[in-house]
């Protein structure tokens with residue numbers, strides 16, 4: 546049987562988000578927002594909440610008529626997000642979130658055997674020390690074989706897939722990023738945009754594992770999604786963002 550992972554990419558400007566927040570946040574989310582002092586953190590918090598609430602109401606038809614204020618997005622003590630439905634408690638399943646430069650990506654799966662992580666990064670050149678500090682020797686060696694124009698794409702992909710995997714693992718950056726290694730079956734296919742391409746990420750922590758994942762380029766952005774669990778057959782289902 547195929548397990549869907551629903552996902553959505555959303556963008557909105559800060560004034561639109563502040564107006565949205567008036568009627569669409571749950572009381573606890575409102576309290577969380579009030580405690581955020583930095584404007585860019587407020588914006589990313591709101592963008593993530595708007596994206597995730599929209600995704601839940603579109604991916605789960607039975608919740609489609611609920612007000613977004615009744616679909617609260619909270620964080621566990623380790624930072625991982627989860628969904629709480631007013632009057633019904635925590636929604637079983639896995640939610641993952643990422644925000645970067647005015648865009649948010651989120652993913653949802655109801656399968657209790659599956660965890661996943663989504664990540665969004667801007668494709669850009671990074672300081673030469675970045676790859677040495679965070680990627681493996683093999684990934685750096687691969688970067689050197691690429692034409693210079695493709696290196697930012699590969700380094701962003703290798704970094705983003707790590708962040709997605711660290712969310713799927715639930716550890717975040719507490720785990721040394723060099724204990725993960727990204728590989729692509731089609732090394733030549735670095736360019737196609739707007740289509741999910743497979744990747745694999747080997748994790749050397751406790752019990753070694755290989756996590757399946759996907760990546761795609763969306764304009765200037767890299768989107769990655771990594772899964773962990775016993776579900777073999779996954780369908781990635783995109784939903785329309787509130788911005789269309």
Ligand SMILES: CC(C)(COP(=O)(O)OP(=O)(O)OC[C@H]1O[C@@H](n2cnc3c(N)ncnc32)[C@H](O)[C@@H]1OP(=O)(O)O)[C@@H](O)C(=O)NCCC(=O)NCCS
Nearest residue numbers: 590593623624625626642643644708712715716717718719
């Ligand atoms: C998780 C982590 C890799 C995210 O990377 P990032 O590039 O900074 O940010 P992104 O926008 O891609 O992702 C942020 C989202 O990741 C999610 N997240 C945070 N910690 C997570 C974890 N341990 N597992 C899964 N998801 C997590 C949250 O939903 C967060 O958004 P939100 O705070 O608005 O709900 C990074 O923040 C990290 O490792 N943090 C360390 C753990 C930590 O400090 N947790 C906070 C304790 S309160």
